[in-house]
Amino acid sequence: ELDGRVVRPGDGDYAEARQLFQPRYDSVAPGAVAYPAHAGDVAVCLDFARRSAARVVPRGGGHGYAGWSTVDAGLVVDLGAMAGVAVEGDEVHVGAGARLADVHAALAGRGLGVPAGLCPSVGIAGLTLGGGLGIASRAHGTTSDRLTGARVVTPDGVVREAGPDRDPELFWALRGGGGGNFGVVTEFRLRTHPVGDAAFAELHWAGADSAAVVRGWQRWLGGLADPFWSQAEFTVEAGSAAALAVRAVCLDGRAELERELSRLAGLVGRGPRDSWITVRSYGNTVRALAGCPGGGPERCRLPGRLPGRDPRGLLGRDSYAARSDFWGGPGLPDAAVGAVLDALGRYGREVPPGGTGVVQFDGVCGGAVNRVPAGATAFVHRDSAFLAQYLAYWPPSATPAEATRHQDWLDGLWRALRPWAGGRAYQNYADPKLTGWREAYYGPNLARLEQVRRTYDPERLLRFPQAV
Ligand SMILES: Cc1cc2nc3c(=O)[nH]c(=O)nc-3n(C[C@H](O)[C@H](O)[C@H](O)COP(=O)(O)OP(=O)(O)OC[C@H]3O[C@@H](n4cnc5c(N)ncnc54)[C@H](O)[C@@H]3O)c2cc1C
Structure with missing residues (x-):
């Protein structure tokens, strides 16, 4: 049929x-x-x-x-198979099957962008419906903040054009209420923003400076202007000490970035051991940070013959578990930073070789994201300083028992941070172990989301373990 x-x-x-x-x-x-x-x-x-x-x-x-x-x-x-990306005026119409690489590539050629994540094979659909955070969020908001309308097939089989004037409650819910709820979106309409050059920096300090770097980075982030993004990321593998990288993107030129990096060094108390700055077009910055292989866009896909993939695709897949926290105000107190460093130090003793542990503090909050009232859309996280994500990757050869040990390390780290974490988590980093997910993902917006669900999916045709 x-x-x-x-x-x-x-x-x-x-x-x-x-x-x-x-x-x-x-x-x-x-x-x-x-x-x-x-x-x-x-x-x-x-x-x-x-x-x-x-x-x-x-x-x-x-x-x-x-x-x-x-x-x-x-x-x-x-x-x-519905993955077209068409620019119309200051909007882009994006088929719900488009991957982020499709969206970024189609817009970059015209000097445009939409704020979104980097990973090229992530779908625009799940990302937008759960919010959507990335390097341009502080400047231009979440991906869902840019949504002006969506074509949605609701569980009753009706094709709706949801927007501010039609099905407004559904439109409200689609902006952060989480993928898989309310209906199947077939097209998103997003407001674009102009892009120019982006200055990117990566900095490394000696391992002994890690606590000072996190402390200084948190204070620094709070004073950054909107056109900045920054991330402090620890990675650890069995048999070696954790490595910390600080990355930053400035959409306002190299001079501004250099000025801010001096301020960061001052707050850390010493300069980095090594660092570099690259200035590229916004589109090339996104491609580079996304890890797209050189050559044509077809290589920046998962390999395969079905829609969304390409036989020439060179991207790989990964198995991992992840948990998240939105951190407010001053971020992690010293004791919490100590708990992170302890967990990273334990990694090699607790986890079989071949995997990677990651602790990522992601400066995707603040700026334009936090200027939207928490109830204006379903995306409630409007008062955080940054988003933390903790990940445990395991190799393809891992047995189920070994994969469990990787997840146990992750859970231990997450538990160790409970005394200080604020209790909010990112709905796009779906965490099946999070018992308080309703409050953590949606806070005071939950009741309104439940009403939208009752209106559009009274029989619960669309259901999964963390469905609204
Ligand atoms: C490598 C990687 C990097 C990431 N980086 C970022 C990042 O930088 N920023 C960020 O914000 N997030 C990021 N994410 C998280 C990402 O936003 C979520 O995992 C998102 O749900 C993925 O969307 P998808 O369409 O690829 O997933 P899917 O698994 O296809 O869908 C996710 C959920 O949405 C539902 N859904 C999918 N399509 C539709 C539709 N058309 N209509 C209604 N519901 C639908 C699904 O049923 C499912 O419940 C990243 C994830 C990965 C794996």
Whole structure:
């Protein structure tokens, strides 16, 4: 009944069609993966699910952390064949199957951008519906703040054009209420912003300076102007000490960046051991930070033949677990920084070799993000200083027991920080172990989100463990 394609178990492409970004979900076996050609096809899929009582889940880029864009024996509605990106005036119309690389590339050529994450194979759909944070957030807001309208197929099979004047409550909920709720978006309309050059810096201090760097970085971040982004990131592998890198992007020129880096060195108490600055176009900065391989855009994709992939694609997949905290005010007190350093120090003793532990303090909050009132959209996190993400990656060869040890290390770090963490977490870093996820992801916006869900999906056609 579809104009698009359906891949079923036994079909040649099924092994690829069932994959998400993380190999750890490869064992999930959907009954079918549909690639709708248009919103009408999506309505047919939802109608089928309603009549047959089959589970149905939408899929964008398949990068959701918890694996909830696939389902055993159910129907996956993959938007990958609807991935067009068309600029119209100061807006861009983005098919819900587009990957971030598609969006950044189409806009950069015209001197435009939308604030979004970097990872090229992440889907615009999941990212926007849960907020969307990246290097231009402080300057231009979350991705969802730029949303002016969306085409949505709601569980009753109706194709709606949600916006400020039509289905306004649905439009409110789509801006941060989390992917997989309320309906299947087939197109996003986003307000663009002009882009010019971006100055990028990376700095390293001696390991012994780590606590001073985090302390100084937190104070520095609080005084940065909107056109800045910065991240302080620890990485650790078994057998070696944790390494700390501070990265910064300034959309306001190299001189401003250099001035701010001097202020950072002053707050840390000493200059970095090494550092460099590169000035490139915004588009090339995004490509470089995203780790896109050289050559054409087709190489900056996951390999494969199905929509969203390319046979020439060179990107890889990763298995990992992650947890997050939005940190407010002054950030981590000294004791919390000590707890992070202790956990990094324990890594090699607690975790089998071959993986990587990451602690990432991401300066994607503040500026334009925090000027929007917490209830203006469903994205509630408007008063944080920065977002922290803690990750444990394990190698493809890890046994389930070994993967559990990586996750145990992560959980130990997360637990150690509870005395100081504010309790808010990022809905786009879906954390299946977070028992208080309703409050952590949505805070006071939860009740309104639940009302939207009751209005548009009273029978709970769309459901997953952390569905609104
Ligand atoms: C490597 C990596 C880097 C990341 N970097 C960033 C970053 O810089 N900034 C940031 O903010 N986030 C980042 N994220 C998190 C990312 O925003 C979320 O994982 C997001 O959910 C991924 O969207 P997706 O479409 O790829 O995922 P999917 O797994 O396809 O979808 C995620 C959820 O949204 C639902 N969904 C998908 N498509 C639709 C649709 N069309 N309509 C309704 N619901 C839908 C799914 O059912 C699922 O519940 C990153 C994730 C990864 C893996």
